[in-house]
Amino acid sequence: MKKMTVLVALAVGLQGINASADSLRIDNATIMTMGGMGTLEAADILIEDGEITAIGSDLSEDADRVIDANGAIITPAMFAGATTTGLVEVNAVRESVDSSVSETPLSKLHVEFDVRRAYSPLSSLHAITRTEGFGYTLLAATGGQYSIAGVGSLVDFDGGFDSFSGDDTIFIDVDGYASRKVGGSRAAHWMLLEGAMADLDGRASEQEYLTQAGRDVLKRLKSDGVFVFAANRAADIKQVIGFADEHDINAVIVGAREAWMLADELADSDIAVMVNGLDNLPADFDSLGSRLDNAALLSNAGVTVMFTSDETHNARKIRQGAGTAVAYGMDYDLALQAMTTTPAEVFGGRSRALAVGYSADLVVWSGDPLEVTSYATAVVIEGKLTSMESRQSKLLERYLPEDAGMGRAYINR
Amino acid sequence: MKHLQHIGLIAGTFIAASFAASVNAADTPFPSTYKASSHAPTLITNATVLTGTGERLEAASLYFVDGKIVSVGEPPSELTSDTRIIDAEGSWVTPGIIDVHSHLGVYPSPGVDAHSDGNEATAPVTAEVWAEHSVWPQDPGFGRALAGGITAMQILPGSANLFGGRGVTLKNVASVTYQGMKFPDAPYGLKMACGENPKRVYGRKGSGPSTRMGNIAGYRAAWIKATDYRDEHAKYEALSDEEKKEAKKPKRDLELETLAGVLDGDIIIHMHCYRADEMMTILDLAKEFDYKVGTFHHGVEAYKISSELAENGVCGALWADWWGFKMEAYDGIQENIALVDRPEGSCSVVHSDSDEGIQRLNQEAAKAMSRGNKAGMDIAPERAIKWITSNAAKSLGIDDQTGSLTTGLMADVVIWSGNPFSVYAKANQVFIDGVERYNRDDPTLQPVSDFELGQLLEVSQ
Numbered sequence A: 001m002k003k004m005t006v007l008v009a010l011a012v013g014l015q016g017i018n019a020s021a022d023s024l025r026i027d028n029a030t031i032m033t034m035g036g037m038g039t040l041e042a043a044d045i046l047i048e049d050g051e052i053t054a055i056g057s058d059l060s061e062d063a064d065r066v067i068d069a070n071g072a073i074i075t076p077a078m079f080a081g082a083t084t085t086g087l088v089e090v091n092a093v094r095e096s097v098d099s100s101v102s103e104t105p106l107s108k109l110h111v112e113f114d115v116r117r118a119y120s121p122l123s124s125l126h127a128i129t130r131t132e133g134f135g136y137t138l139l140a141a142t143g144g145q146y147s148i149a150g151v152g153s154l155v156d157f158d159g160g161f162d163s164f165s166g167d168d169t170i171f172i173d174v175d176g177y178a179s180r181k182v183g184g185s186r187a188a189h190w191m192l193l194e195g196a197m198a199d200l201d202g203r204a205s206e207q208e209y210l211t212q213a214g215r216d217v218l219k220r221l222k223s224d225g226v227f228v229f230a231a232n233r234a235a236d237i238k239q240v241i242g243f244a245d246e247h248d249i250n251a252v253i254v255g256a257r258e259a260w261m262l263a264d265e266l267a268d269s270d271i272a273v274m275v276n277g278l279d280n281l282p283a284d285f286d287s288l289g290s291r292l293d294n295a296a297l298l299s300n301a302g303v304t305v306m307f308t309s310d311e312t313h314n315a316r317k318i319r320q321g322a323g324t325a326v327a328y329g330m331d332y333d334l335a336l337q338a339m340t341t342t343p344a345e346v347f348g349g350r351s352r353a354l355a356v357g358y359s360a361d362l363v364v365w366s367g368d369p370l371e372v373t374s375y376a377t378a379v380v381i382e383g384k385l386t387s388m389e390s391r392q393s394k395l396l397e398r399y400l401p402e403d404a405g406m407g408r409a410y411i412n413r
Numbered sequence B: 001m002k003h004l005q006h007i008g009l010i011a012g013t014f015i016a017a018s019f020a021a022s023v024n025a026a027d028t029p030f031p032s033t034y035k036a037s038s039h040a041p042t043l044i045t046n047a048t049v050l051t052g053t054g055e056r057l058e059a060a061s062l063y064f065v066d067g068k069i070v071s072v073g074e075p076p077s078e079l080t081s082d083t084r085i086i087d088a089e090g091s092w093v094t095p096g097i098i099d100v101h102s103h104l105g106v107y108p109s110p111g112v113d114a115h116s117d118g119n120e121a122t123a124p125v126t127a128e129v130w131a132e133h134s135v136w137p138q139d140p141g142f143g144r145a146l147a148g149g150i151t152a153m154q155i156l157p158g159s160a161n162l163f164g165g166r167g168v169t170l171k172n173v174a175s176v177t178y179q180g181m182k183f184p185d186a187p188y189g190l191k192m193a194c195g196e197n198p199k200r201v202y203g204r205k206g207s208g209p210s211t212r213m214g215n216i217a218g219y220r221a222a223w224i225k226a227t228d229y230r231d232e233h234a235k236y237e238a239l240s241d242e243e244k245k246e247a248k249k250p251k252r253d254l255e256l257e258t259l260a261g262v263l264d265g266d267i268i269i270h271m272h273c274y275r276a277d278e279m280m281t282i283l284d285l286a287k288e289f290d291y292k293v294g295t296f297h298h299g300v301e302a303y304k305i306s307s308e309l310a311e312n313g314v315c316g317a318l319w320a321d322w323w324g325f326k327m328e329a330y331d332g333i334q335e336n337i338a339l340v341d342r343p344e345g346s347c348s349v350v351h352s353d354s355d356e357g358i359q360r361l362n363q364e365a366a367k368a369m370s371r372g373n374k375a376g377m378d379i380a381p382e383r384a385i386k387w388i389t390s391n392a393a394k395s396l397g398i399d400d401q402t403g404s405l406t407t408g409l410m411a412d413v414v415i416w417s418g419n420p421f422s423v424y425a426k427a428n429q430v431f432i433d434g435v436e437r438y439n440r441d442d443p444t445l446q447p448v449s450d451f452e453l454g455q456l457l458e459v460s461q
Helices: A002-015 A124-130 A177-182 A187-200 A212-224 A234-247 A259-269 A294-300 A315-327 A332-340 A342-347 A391-399 B002-011 B013-027 B140-147 B196-205 B212-238 B241-246 B254-263 B276-288 B302-311 B336-341 B357-374 B381-388 B390-396
Strands: A023-032 A039-048 A051-056 A065-068 A073-076 A078-083 A134-139 A148-156 A164-173 A226-231 A251-255 A272-275 A305-307 A362-365 A376-381 B042-050 B056-065 B068-073 B084-087 B092-095 B097-102 B150-155 B163-171 B189-193 B268-273 B293-298 B315-318 B348-350 B413-416 B427-432 B435-439
Touching (some): A073 A332, A078 A305, A078 A332, A078 A342, A124 A134, A134 A164, A134 A315, A134 A342, A148 A342, A164 A177, A164 A187, A164 A212, A164 A342, A177 A187, A187 A212, A187 A234, A234 A251, A234 A259, A259 A272, A259 A294, A272 A294, A294 A305, A294 A332, A305 A315, A305 A332, A305 A342, A315 B357, A332 A342, B042 B381, B042 B413, B097 B315, B097 B381, B097 B390, B140 B357, B150 B390, B150 B427, B163 B254, B196 B212, B212 B276, B268 B276, B268 B390, B276 B302, B302 B315, B315 B336, B315 B390, B336 B348, B336 B357, B348 B381, B348 B390, B357 B381, B381 B390
Parallel strands (some): A023 A073, A078 A134, A164 A226, A251 A272, B042 B092, B268 B293, B293 B315
Antiparallel strands (some): A023 A039, A039 A051, A148 A164, A362 A376, B042 B056, B056 B068, B092 B413, B150 B163, B163 B189, B413 B427, B427 B435
8 A cells, every 4th residue: 555655745845745744634424334324414524634533523632634524425435336447448449458369379267367557546537436435446357268258356536556455266168149159048157157166176077167266356256256147038047146156156147127026045155246227228138127227126135235337437427327226226325335345246346335443445425425416525545635636527627618728739637 | 590591502492492301201210109198287485496498587477388488587476276386495496407418318317238228330431321220229228317317308310430329318207108208399310429439449340440541531521412312402492393203213322311411400410529629620620511510529628628519509518527538538638618608698507418417417516616606706696506507508509498487388397306406406306298207206207118017126226
């Protein structure tokens, strides 16, 4: 975390914000702690050396910087969903994209393809996403040669080159669309995955599915990692439940458009889902049962629900999906948990709730944090008030004045 | 009438009427068969009404009869006994929402290869194709859009080509045929595309264009041919009946007929264009060939030239927040719509280009409004609603028929559960030409496409 602090301090220093502030107090806020303290009205929060040291009313401790929130809502920093932030600058600029490997030298299942080796915290997307109130994302591998896309994990938007946290997480496509990568039938996904598991146990005598490096990674994943399966069709989700049970792995389903049909089984199996709250179309024959109350039906049945937006550049849109899930019946508090604390519980790492002794990663909102007209007015990451500037805010500053003066290129402060 | 004036300039007013008649004959194939059904006179009371003309009325009424708006604000002094009265206390009422950029029907759900009918990506100039001939009326997306308050939309071809083909404006009414949805008397649109898409598609094929300068050369070559074609036909139509017998009748060409329709002012240009500099080049191109660009679509950099767009009377149909998926989308900002809206005479439009976005254009407008206000602009809901109603209708050339709650216009109306500029708001009732086409509480007023009928019968719920 040390290198991180330096980068944030540098950025903040350029904005002229007091970078040396080691303590920060935010007064008069509605603090939705997403933890044991629940929601506190007219409350103050004190942050020292990156940690929350007090939450309560009328805190009297001095701080280097004091902000009056004027009753605004504070939540933990939000989760941006499964994205490729730091693995892409422009989707259509191929050399700027590192989230996917389509051809590898060996025809094996490349479990050891780890996108964290390609991660940069200095993309323009980081500030653009962070300034919208997001503190972390699930860094995902996408695509891939066969069913397996690769390995990633949670990563914090704190500017660090290796601010990864939580458990190693592998991304596996088992849906109909990905079946074209494995010869044409989705049954082949399971043939290969069972082969890989057999290989791991030393049972694959004729066919080696994995490299030795891959065996090492898969072994680690099996005991301590998370397996994220992309699946929408109920029948495929049922296969995931069976596979997870048989191999005793920690599974999560992303997409999950027809998961509502298996809500009770998912709850019983303790398999979490990550859904796009805006999905409701039969986009293909895997998602005939797609509906806007999917998240509500799942969470009401006791399934752990998280959100993703299927976007990286526009990852901020994930709030709209969560708000829509609430509009279609999901419990508000559960939706807000899904947007803040739940992903860290599922994918590991430190708690994201606001509580004394925890890292201070929080957002001050202009209104209801799930409302489309709301926005972040301040973002605190690891106790530091971060810059609210991004490449997009700079473009706005340049084009907002009606008088261009010498020309827009000279408006560059 | 614009048509007549334009021909008059070229060939003398005396021949205008006959040429207009011949062009109209060519313009009438595949006619609309849509006819609004009858409905009881309807009075909505106690609503917060956003008129689409910039006004907001509190505790207001809206009265419509025979598909047309009769009064807005105060209720009529007398009502007939068959009048349906809807007490909309707590609700908001807006004009029907209009999406100027949709691919419903041409890229429908399910998005299987067999349904990929939006881009005739076989040549850079395919002005001869018409999107309506690809529209699958059973796309479940139409019904989903209706539940989001969409009453009309333009279906466009994709952006692979310099000239992608004609777009069609549809009423969002469930029908077995697209003709049954076709908006009567709406002008056609012509889809054109700038930038990366055409040069990528044809650069890869090796046929070109493969550069932006190649794109411009391609447009110019086509407009030169179209100008000749238009003049040749005008010259022939100017002949007397006697002279026509001697002269050779010029051949009909579907591609050039559409382009000539643009030069004549009958067909509106809808141009996919992201970068500010390219949009300005296109405005010069339009001056060179004396046609008008109606709307720039996507216009991720439109905020850089907002004054120029307003001065030229060009609409900008834009997204609230999408950016970064390609180089020409790299400079997207969330204040784009609000900045394009700022100058006097502007025409800012929120479009979807998405089967998801079309279901919540009100939320897209809400995001754009909020970002504008955050940047210091003072945009009220009564102004922002124009981006998805009257300005959209203007972009499509149907603002004299719909797009605002104005006496005499079509009774295309949405009753919202609350302030539509919210993620929690829902379109509860949707009226098209006065007919209730959707009701959130009444399953018998929720259309289901043939495709979705009978699916997943084994599943309960």
